[in-house]
Amino acid sequence: MKKTLNIAIIGMGFMGRAHSNGWSQLNKFFDTDFNICLKAVAGNSETRLKAFAEKWGYEEYTTDWRTLIDRDDIDVIDILTPTYLHKEMALAAMKAGKHVICEKPCALTWQDCREMAQMAKEMGVVTYLNHNYRRxxxxxxxxxxxxxxxxxxxxxxxxxxxxxxxxxxxxxxxxxxxxxxxxxxxxxxxxxxxxxxxxxxxxxxxxxxxxxxxxxxxxxxxxxxxxxxxxxxxxxxxxxxxxxxxxxxxxxxxxxxxxxxxxxxxxxxxxxxxxxxxxxxxxxxxxxxxxxxxxxxxxxxxxxxxxxxxxxxxxxxxxxxxxxxxxxxxxxxxxxxxxxxxxxxxxxxxxxxxxxMIPNFEDGEKIxxxxxxxxxxxxxxxxxxxxxxx
Amino acid sequence: MKKTLNIAIIGMGFMGRAHSNGWSQLNKFFDTDFNICLKAVAGNSETRLKAFAEKWGYEEYTTDWRTLIDRDDIDVIDILTPTYLHKEMALAAMKAGKHVICEKPCALTWQDCREMAQMAKEMGVVTYLNHNYRRxxxxxxxxxxxxxxxxxxxxxxxxxxxxxxxxxxxxxxxxxxxxxxxxxxxxxxxxxxxxxxxxxxxxxxxxxxxxxxxxxxxxxxxxxxxxxxxxxxxxxxxxxxxxxxxxxxxxxxxxxxxxxxxxxxxxxxxxxxxxxxxxxxxxxxxxxxxxxxxxxxxxxxxxxxxxxxxxxxxxxxxxxxxxxxxxxxxxxxxxxxxxxxxxxxxxxxxxxxxxxMIPNFEDGEKIxxxxxxxxxxxxxxxxxxxxxxx
Amino acid sequence: MKKTLNIAIIGMGFMGRAHSNGWSQLNKFFDTDFNICLKAVAGNSETRLKAFAEKWGYEEYTTDWRTLIDRDDIDVIDILTPTYLHKEMALAAMKAGKHVICEKPCALTWQDCREMAQMAKEMGVVTYLNHNYRRxxxxxxxxxxxxxxxxxxxxxxxxxxxxxxxxxxxxxxxxxxxxxxxxxxxxxxxxxxxxxxxxxxxxxxxxxxxxxxxxxxxxxxxxxxxxxxxxxxxxxxxxxxxxxxxxxxxxxxxxxxxxxxxxxxxxxxxxxxxxxxxxxxxxxxxxxxxxxxxxxxxxxxxxxxxxxxxxxxxxxxxxxxxxxxxxxxxxxxxxxxxxxxxxxxxxxxxxxxxxxMIPNFEDGEKIxxxxxxxxxxxxxxxxxxxxxxx
Amino acid sequence: MKKTLNIAIIGMGFMGRAHSNGWSQLNKFFDTDFNICLKAVAGNSETRLKAFAEKWGYEEYTTDWRTLIDRDDIDVIDILTPTYLHKEMALAAMKAGKHVICEKPCALTWQDCREMAQMAKEMGVVTYLNHNYRRxxxxxxxxxxxxxxxxxxxxxxxxxxxxxxxxxxxxxxxxxxxxxxxxxxxxxxxxxxxxxxxxxxxxxxxxxxxxxxxxxxxxxxxxxxxxxxxxxxxxxxxxxxxxxxxxxxxxxxxxxxxxxxxxxxxxxxxxxxxxxxxxxxxxxxxxxxxxxxxxxxxxxxxxxxxxxxxxxxxxxxxxxxxxxxxxxxxxxxxxxxxxxxxxxxxxxxxxxxxxxMIPNFEDGEKIxxxxxxxxxxxxxxxxxxxxxxx
CATH class of the missing domain: 3.30.360.10 (Dihydrodipicolinate Reductase; domain 2)
Known part of the structure; x- marks a missing residue:
């Protein structure tokens, strides 16, 4: 019996759709070691969140992304926000022991990326910086x-x-x-x-x-x-x-x-x-x-x-x-x-x-x-x- | 509140995957007037059916496609079998008042297609012959x-x-x-x-x-x-x-x-x-x-x-x-x-x-x-x- | 010392230019066994012939192509006229022992082509049908x-x-x-x-x-x-x-x-x-x-x-x-x-x-x-x- | 009656062929105001010069390019030598009142090009720097x-x-x-x-x-x-x-x-x-x-x-x-x-x-x-x- 991997995403624009689709297609075409559960989506507009969650099958939604960090039943935080928000969100998520996916570009400065990379190392979590064209x-x-x-x-x-x-x-x-x-x-x-x-x-x-x-x-x-x-x-x-x-x-x-x-x-x-x-x-x-x-x-x-x-x-x-x-x-x-x-x-x-996983925040720093x-x-x-x- | 459209497919090869994907992607990208429910899949091998149904979220599976025809809770029969089986399945489905999708080519002979087209007309159901490249x-x-x-x-x-x-x-x-x-x-x-x-x-x-x-x-x-x-x-x-x-x-x-x-x-x-x-x-x-x-x-x-x-x-x-x-x-x-x-x-x-809907069985006849x-x-x-x- | 090959062309339209250019470029880029002499051009309009001959360096021009056939100092007749004229010109030229180039298509009928091919064989002359795209x-x-x-x-x-x-x-x-x-x-x-x-x-x-x-x-x-x-x-x-x-x-x-x-x-x-x-x-x-x-x-x-x-x-x-x-x-x-x-x-x-040389009039017949x-x-x-x- | 433009080229490699072809094709396809006479070619090897002159129809050849400069019966000097030789040859030719064509690149330094451009201006001759891709x-x-x-x-x-x-x-x-x-x-x-x-x-x-x-x-x-x-x-x-x-x-x-x-x-x-x-x-x-x-x-x-x-x-x-x-x-x-x-x-x-004419030596200087x-x-x-x- 497969374990379940609980996913939460932050952001629901173009990337919100692309990532949600990615998660929902994953086990239909590939054999992974997990059941994928779309646990929650965080965003700004309650109205749009409700519709988004319904369409893509997220169990919950919230306008406060920090609540996602605190929960034990979320394994992966997938960050799809404007660049300047990446660092804070990623650090908080990793600190809470979450695996983290983050949209590119990694952060505003390479020093910010380095902090992110160091936290990843320290916490032993898997991180992925979504330069998707490698794949x-x-x-x-x-x-x-x-x-x-x-x-x-x-x-x-x-x-x-x-x-x-x-x-x-x-x-x-x-x-x-x-x-x-x-x-x-x-x-x-x-x-x-x-x-x-x-x-x-x-x-x-x-x-x-x-x-x-x-x-x-x-x-x-x-x-x-x-x-x-x-x-x-x-x-x-x-x-x-x-x-x-x-x-x-x-x-x-x-x-x-x-x-x-x-x-x-x-x-x-x-x-x-x-x-x-x-x-x-x-x-x-x-x-x-x-x-x-x-x-x-x-x-x-x-x-x-x-x-x-x-x-x-x-x-x-x-x-x-x-x-x-x-x-x-x-x-x-x-x-x-x-x-x-x-x-x-x-x-x-x-x-x-x-x-x-590559590329990750270390790659982000170099980029x-x-x-x-x-x-x-x-x-x-x-x-x-x-x-x-x- | 949207009505639900209950789908059953017959066949689970290359086309089984393509159609199942089509159904499961539909409401994520387009606004339709229905909730889509993947009700059942029919095929030959019980083992493969079980895995297929699980992967794509079909509620049930069966090795006897005729049982699907008899059910009231199925609205659409989607036929993905070898060509020689299309006519029998489509006629049965239409006769039972189902809307029918059928993979191309339509049937072995144009006379068979005509029978199919006539039944569609008679029963007033919507039929679609999947020459998908039109779209x-x-x-x-x-x-x-x-x-x-x-x-x-x-x-x-x-x-x-x-x-x-x-x-x-x-x-x-x-x-x-x-x-x-x-x-x-x-x-x-x-x-x-x-x-x-x-x-x-x-x-x-x-x-x-x-x-x-x-x-x-x-x-x-x-x-x-x-x-x-x-x-x-x-x-x-x-x-x-x-x-x-x-x-x-x-x-x-x-x-x-x-x-x-x-x-x-x-x-x-x-x-x-x-x-x-x-x-x-x-x-x-x-x-x-x-x-x-x-x-x-x-x-x-x-x-x-x-x-x-x-x-x-x-x-x-x-x-x-x-x-x-x-x-x-x-x-x-x-x-x-x-x-x-x-x-x-x-x-x-x-x-x-x-x-x-076009193309349909009349088109099939002409083709x-x-x-x-x-x-x-x-x-x-x-x-x-x-x-x-x- | 190389022998001289004396060329006469019949026709001075698009093909007249293309062939004249071909002849004049030949020895500048390829080693052939001959000096090429542009002896004469035949056509309809004296005024245009004069200008054409001057431009391309033909020694003479004539409005009567038959006079070219009779001359001993011409080795090659290069026929660039409308299709219906090919046969008569080619037969006359070959009969006089000339090597012949003829624009495509060969002739109006395959029987005409056959006559041309037979004459070529009989006279032992080299013939070339200019399907130039082979080259x-x-x-x-x-x-x-x-x-x-x-x-x-x-x-x-x-x-x-x-x-x-x-x-x-x-x-x-x-x-x-x-x-x-x-x-x-x-x-x-x-x-x-x-x-x-x-x-x-x-x-x-x-x-x-x-x-x-x-x-x-x-x-x-x-x-x-x-x-x-x-x-x-x-x-x-x-x-x-x-x-x-x-x-x-x-x-x-x-x-x-x-x-x-x-x-x-x-x-x-x-x-x-x-x-x-x-x-x-x-x-x-x-x-x-x-x-x-x-x-x-x-x-x-x-x-x-x-x-x-x-x-x-x-x-x-x-x-x-x-x-x-x-x-x-x-x-x-x-x-x-x-x-x-x-x-x-x-x-x-x-x-x-x-x-x-290929293609020749036999090829013309088959085409x-x-x-x-x-x-x-x-x-x-x-x-x-x-x-x-x- | 058209005047004759007498051309001499210096160099007979790849560019020697390309320029000679250019001159010999010119009046066959374009209407110019001159008859073109290929007067002379200069180069190093007497043997190769002889063959080259014969093939392309140059009246004379020489191993001393300076002799071309001194002659009154040459209107255009076309320079096709390695770059370091351009300046000396072009200056000499222009000083003698010749129109000059020069292969690219213009010269070793922009100061050299400027000298060339100044001489052109002073002598009122037409110069062309052969960046041929403009045409x-x-x-x-x-x-x-x-x-x-x-x-x-x-x-x-x-x-x-x-x-x-x-x-x-x-x-x-x-x-x-x-x-x-x-x-x-x-x-x-x-x-x-x-x-x-x-x-x-x-x-x-x-x-x-x-x-x-x-x-x-x-x-x-x-x-x-x-x-x-x-x-x-x-x-x-x-x-x-x-x-x-x-x-x-x-x-x-x-x-x-x-x-x-x-x-x-x-x-x-x-x-x-x-x-x-x-x-x-x-x-x-x-x-x-x-x-x-x-x-x-x-x-x-x-x-x-x-x-x-x-x-x-x-x-x-x-x-x-x-x-x-x-x-x-x-x-x-x-x-x-x-x-x-x-x-x-x-x-x-x-x-x-x-x-x-453009591009010329002023362009050369800028390039x-x-x-x-x-x-x-x-x-x-x-x-x-x-x-x-x-």
Whole structure:
């Protein structure tokens, strides 16, 4: 008889739906060691909480997230709030012995992340920082191929993450556009993913040269219904507020292993809806990925004879590909939200087997350090050595 | 307070999972007029039924599908069995006043389909034939665009559906490879989709010229675990059985509205995992679709000035695109199984509003007539007028 | 010291330029056994001939092509006229002992082609029918790969050739739109290429099932300046003439070796400028080609392990690829007209070494037989066996 | 009667062929105001010069380029030598009143370029720096579209130029790999093109942040036959020489008009044969280009309604597209070498009309300044303002 794992989430926006779906799909497609019980959801609006809990099958809801921490019958706290709240919530949850999942970016500063990582270590709980794109099957396949040596020595990483959803100058100053709540703009929101993938696939960077740019410097005060990827209700206000984060971030990275590369991100790239791409070049081959075609991985095998070489499109939908066997037959593609299910599979395994889950708050510390190095580099017009940030 | 709609499914293979998932996701992403209750699942193996029911939350299971028909507390019978069983099950269910969903292809012969369609009419129940690809958002968008006149007069339809999963000559003679259980090979399995989409998007065909081909004429007897897209257990038998269906089907169609086109299918197309594509050419533009990139629609607008014309890739992931608003923000793609949720949304709406759902058994009749015309055409080496089939 | 090969061309339109360019580029990029002398050009308009001869360096010009035949100082007659003129010109030239190049399609009927082929044999001259796409490096590479067994047993050929240049109903009835001058519409103009490539790459067809269609049945009388891919001067006439050829041709082919496939063509495919594509599926792999990206060949190697399989894009621009070494370094693409240079390289080699050049008039006979079989099949609504055409 | 323009070229390698072809094709496809006479070619090897002159129709050849300068019967000096020789040759030619074409990169230092630009101004001659990719029809179309305002305000430029031809560590230290002869590695060879296109399409950069990297620090001494894109004869020597240029260059640019972007280049990008790509994002749309598919331009029109937006592939092969009318009908693509013909068309027009040709040595100065700023930035680990370089 399986034990039950009791889950509570904090937050019920876009991520609230994605995580709830992840939890409810988990045991339908994967074999885990637990029954999953959606115990409670915490949020701001009682009305919306009630509807949300009903829809997704949460037993309870609350407007006071702290009450969740104190309860013995909750095993996992899943934090889906704006960035500036992560640290406080995660620390409280871990201190109470909960396993913790936290949305990215990890926290406002790398020092905050370090506190979180230290608490995790101290309390011996499993933590997971939800850079979910690691668990796209194509990305996991890329990782496998690199570990098998299929790329040889890695020379270059070229990453980008482009969106367009705030190109309208009337898009308001939501929490994502304020430094005190978000830490940064696309730098924190998007490049945090690039940095995670670069570290995962290539290795640790040692230096950062960056230029950040805020394109629209003032925007309307947000209305009540503002949310990610939508402009919200701006009708009530003509007041303008300053945008205190970047709109675009361009960065050059040098890696410990000698590789060199760049990553850039922007929310002003017309036509790029969720364009998260990387290219990795090595002595024996190359790999390319594009999130908008996330079931595919481009692979160039430089060891093939010259006449028959070429970038090939691997449909990462075979039963033997990472995670894919749990879903559908070959050629039947999966979507964005499946990455959350994959992460929860590995997270529950880590709990069950008492192993470490990655990425976690230590990864968060390293990622945020890269992002803050970029902020310093951009401000001071110089290359920043990551080793100097301590 | 919403009414409850009680669902029973018959079958628990690949389609059993896809339908169960469709039902369980329905109210999490769409607003329907019903609570959905997964009442019962019928199948052959008690052991597997038990596990299946538990995983997907069916209240009961049975090895005798007829018991489901007799019950008053079941509203919908969802038939996921091999083709040759559809007619009997659907007739029984409709006769008992159930709404019926039936997997494609509809039945072995168009006469069988007609019986099914007549019963549906007589009993006034809602029926749905699951050609689910109509409800890919990109396909639905194509339909909208055609109806808005964006293609003008349609000249051509070019469709194909290619797979590779039985290229191995040791793949056994599962029910899909016998005429008495499947009706046809890729002709029935794949071209039925092409024919459905051609009719949906272009209009009714009037003539069929076809050549069918069986490439591997004998194969091993199937083992117990044989299933779609996997070779099953062939170890126990070296006995060979004849393959009595086509392995590939090539067809030319003339349409009522003057368009001309072709559709072909094969299970011997190396590298094509689930390659269901169409191109539609009209006087004002063209549209192309590829199921392996199902979140995209190619559109050529011939009314743009000559210097700036070109096929454009519409990412069909905007909130205003069909069905998409229920899922994720732009650029966050969905997968194969989402089409089932879309279909169930429309199906439950049809029940609630007492309207017709399409495609249904009447469509099934027309589709199977095209497929049987192809069999005649191929056998007799002549073009077959559909009007002559009665 | 090299011998000189004296060339005369008949015709100076689109093909006149393409062939003249081919001849003038030949010895700059390839080593041939001859000096090439552009001796004379024949055409209708003295004014245009003069300008043409000057531009391309022809020593002489004439409005009477027959005078070229009689001269001893001409070695090659290169025929670039409308189809209905090919036979007479080619026969006369061969009879006079000239080597002959002839534009495709070969002639109006397969019987005409046979006469041409017989004369070639009788006179021992080298003939070349300019299906130039055989000599696209990517196509030649495909041929090599098939011969090396990289595709194993070939199951399917899917070919298409789509254009859009007469979609405007005001495009006039040029010679291409009359059966007596062109033999057929896209069937003769475009599908002749498909048929040539199918025969070259797969083998001889044995049966043809076809449906042809004329979409615009009447068009304006052509003005004086009408030419391929342009509507010409229609201002002077409101008179309508019947279109006596097809506008679209759809065909199913069965091959001697058991393969089955289809080819279709149309001049009513919006957005397809010169879309000549094929897909070939075999037991060990597959190949795809698209003329609009003629420097690329798609290759699927089915013998690669399942996890790393995928269609790869071979950039056919390596020095070791067919013909490519003569041009530019890798990645520097070539264009449409280069195929003519390749053909002339092989043609002059055939003269020098006294070997056969392919495709030639025998190929023309086989190709035109397929096209005429399609006309019969379409008219009579039945499959036509090529063996019955004699 | 047209005047004759007498051309002399210095150099007969890869570029010697490309320029000679450009000159010999010019009047066959374009109407210029001159007869073109290939007067002379200068180079090192008498034997190779003789063959080269014969093949391409040069009247004379010489091993002393200075003799060309002194002659009155030469109008244009076309310089195709290694970079370090450009300045001396160009200055001498201009001083003698010749119009000058010079291969890129312009010279070793921006001060050298300035001298060249000043001499051009002083002597009133027409000069052209052969960044030929400006005259790819798709790039010229991009320029037109930007000037028409189709992109609105430009936010970002992302450029890259990747090749793989020296990944083999046994590739020798040809002149391209020595700072004193080449100025830089891919920085000078490839990024010079990126910088030219960025300036042409977006505007002048104001700052450069760069990291350069030499991957293989020692290589064999070159053999006699070493050339671009081929390893040459290394058999005679096992001696290693230091590589004194970069193997990869990553750069972030800020532009005068507020745009921000990056450009990078490498000769260690497996599978990238000649991968010169850019993406330009603006407030009203975006454009993308890839040299390996140089007949295409990707265009995103952000003003289209949200449901029908998407990147479109413009086949830049219409008669109304820049330069294309001179070549072939729509869909018949052109190749790499055609860009030289386009440049020579514009160059001869500039001579005839006594106007300026671009890019010229002033552009060279600005481009080389960017590249040298990158060298400083990389060395000193800081952002360099271009205004400070004087």
């Amino acid at each position: 796209v099957p194509a990305v996991m396949l890329a990782k496998q191929m690199i570990e098998e040596g299929k790329l040889g020595t890695i020379y270059h990483y070229r990453g980008t993450y482009l969106q367009e959803w705030i190109m309208d100058e009337e898009f308001p100053v939501t929490w994502q556009l304020k430094k005190e709540t978000a830490g940064g703009g696309p730098l924190y929101d998007l490049t945090s993913h690039n940095a995670d993938l670069a570290r995962y696939l290539v290795g640790e960077p040692v230096s950062v040269s960056a230029v950040l740019k805020t394109i629209v410097k003032e925007r309307p005060e947000p209305g009540e219904n503002s949310a990610v990827f939508s402009a919200g209700d701006t009708s009530s206000s003509t007041k303008k507020l300053p945008v205190t984060v970047d709109d675009a971030a361009f960065m050059i990275l040098e890696f410990e292993n000698g590789a060199i590369g760049n990553i850039d991100s922007s929310r002003f790239a017309a036509g790029r809806k969720n364009y998260n791409c990387f290219e990795i070049y090595g002595s024996k081959g190359a790999l390319c990925f594009d999130l908008e075609r996330m079931n595919e991985l481009q692979y160039y095998d430089a060891t093939v004879d010259a006449d028959h070489q070429g970038y090939r499109t691997i449909m990462v939908t075979e039963g033997t590909h990472p995670y894919v066997g749990a879903w559908w037959p070959q050629g039947h593609i999966i979507g964005y939200e499946h990455t959350f299910v994959h992460a929860f599979k590995d997270f529950t395994d880590a709990i069950s087997k008492n192993t470490e 945020i350090k890269i992002l803050q190095a970029a902020q310093i580099s951009s401000k001071e017009g110089r290359k920043v050595q990551l080793a100097d940030m301590k | 890919v958002p990109a396909v639905m968008l194509a339909k909208q665009m055609i109806e808005e006149g964006k293609l003008g007069t349609i000249y051509h339809y070019r469709g194909t559906y290619l797979q590779e999963w039985i290229m191995d000559e040791e793949f056994p003679v599962t029910w899909q490879l016998k005429k008495e259980t499947a009706g046809g090979g890729p002709l029935y399995d794949l071209t039925s989709h092409n024919a459905d989409l051609a009719r949906y998007l272009v209009g009714e065909p009037v003539s069929v010229s076809a050549v069918l081909k069986t490439i591997v004429k004998e194969r091993p007897e199937p083992g117990e675990n044989s299933a779609v897209f996997s070779a099953g257990d062939t170890s126990s038998s070296t006995k060979k059985l004849p393959v009595t269906v086509d392995d590939a089907a090539f067809m030319i169609l003339e349409f009522e509205n003057g368009a001309i086109g072709n559709i072909d299918s094969s299970r011997f197309a190396a590298g094509r995992k689930n390659y269901n594509c169409f191109e539609i050419y009209g006087s004002k533009g063209a549209l192309c679709f590829d199921l392996e990139r199902m979140n995209e629609l190619q559109y050529y607008d011939a009314t743009v000035d000559a210097d700036h014309q070109g096929y454009r890739t519409i990412m069909v992931t905007e909130g205003t695109h069909p069905y998409v608003g229920a899922w994720w923000p732009q650029g966050h793609i969905i997968g194969y199984e989402h089409t089932f949720v879309h279909a169930f949304k429309d199906f439950t709406d049809a029940i609630s509003k007492n309207t017709e 199977i007539k095209i497929l049987q015309a192809a069999q005649i055409s191929s056998k007799e080496g002549r073009k077959v007028q559909l009007a002559d089939m009665k | 696209v490096p990517a196509v030649m590479l495909a041929k090599q790969m098939i011969e090396e067994g990289k595709l194993g047993t070939i199951y399917h050929y899917r070919g298409t050739y789509l254009q859009e240049w007469i979609m405007d109903e005001e495009f006039p009835v040029t010679w291409q739109l009359k059966k007596e001058t062109a033999g057929g519409g896209p069937l003769y103009d475009l599908t002749s290429h498909n048929a040539d490539l199918a025969r070259y790459l797969v083998g001889e067809p044995v049966s043809v099932s076809a449906v042809l269609k004329t979409i615009v049945k009447e068009r304006p009388e052509p003005g004086e300046n009408s030419a391929v891919f342009s509507a010409g001067d229609t201002s002077s006439s409101t008179k309508k003439l019947p279109v006596t050829v097809d506008d679209a041709a759809f065909m199913i082919l069965e091959f001697e070796n058991g393969a089955i496939g289809n080819i279709d063509s149309s001049r009513f495919a919006a957005g397809r400028k010169n879309y000549n594509c094929f897909e070939i599926y075999g037991s060990k792999g597959a190949l795809c080609f698209d003329l609009e990206r003629m420097n690329e060949l798609q290759y699927y190697d089915a013998t690669v392990d399942a996890d790393h399989q995928g269609y790869r894009t071979i950039m056919v621009t390596e020095g070791t690829h067919p013909y490519v070494g003569a041009w530019w370094p890798q990645g520097h693409i070539i264009g449409y007209e280069h195929t003519f240079v390749h053909a002339f390289k092989d043609f002059t080699d055939a003269i020098s070494k006294n070997t056969e 035109i037989k397929i096209l005429q079989a399609a006309q019969i099949s379409s008219k009579e609504g039945r499959k036509v066996q090529l063996a019955d055409m004699k | 790819v029809p798709a790039v010229m179309l991009a320029k037109q579209m930007i000037e028409e305002g189709k992109l609105g305000t430009i936010y970002h430029y992302r450029g890259t130029y990747l090749q793989e031809w020296i990944m083999d560590e046994e590739f020798p230290v040809t002149w391209q790999l020595k700072k004193e002869t080449a100025g830089g590695g891919p920085l000078y060879d490839l990024t010079s093109h990126n910088a030219d296109l960025a300036r042409y399409l977006v505007g002048e950069p104001v700052s450069v942040s760069a990291v350069l990297k030499t991957i293989v620090k020692e290589r064999p001494e070159p053999g006699e036959n070493s050339a671009v894109f081929s390893a040459g004869d290394t058999s005679s020597s096992t001696k290693k020489l230091p590589v004194t240029v970069d193997d990869a260059a990553f750069m972030i640019l800020e532009f005068e008009n507020g745009a921000i972007g990056n450009i990078d280049s490498s000769r260690f990008a497996a599978g990238r044969k000649n991968y010169n790509c850019f993406e330009i994002y603006g407030s009203k749309g975006a454009l993308c280009f890839d040299l390996e598919r140089m007949n295409e331009l990707q265009y995103y029109d952000a003003t289209v309604d949200a449901d029908h937006q998407g990147y479109r592939t413009i086949m830049v092969t219409e008669g109304t597209h820049p330069y294309v009318g001179a070549w072939w009908p729509q869909g018949h693509i052109i190749g790499y070498e055609h860009t030289f013909v386009h440049a020579f068309k514009d160059f001869t027009d500039a001579i005839s009309k006594n106007t300026e 080389i300044k960017i590249l040298q700023a990158a060298q400083i930035s990389s060395k000193e680990g800081r952002k360099v303002q271009l205004a400070d370089m004087k």
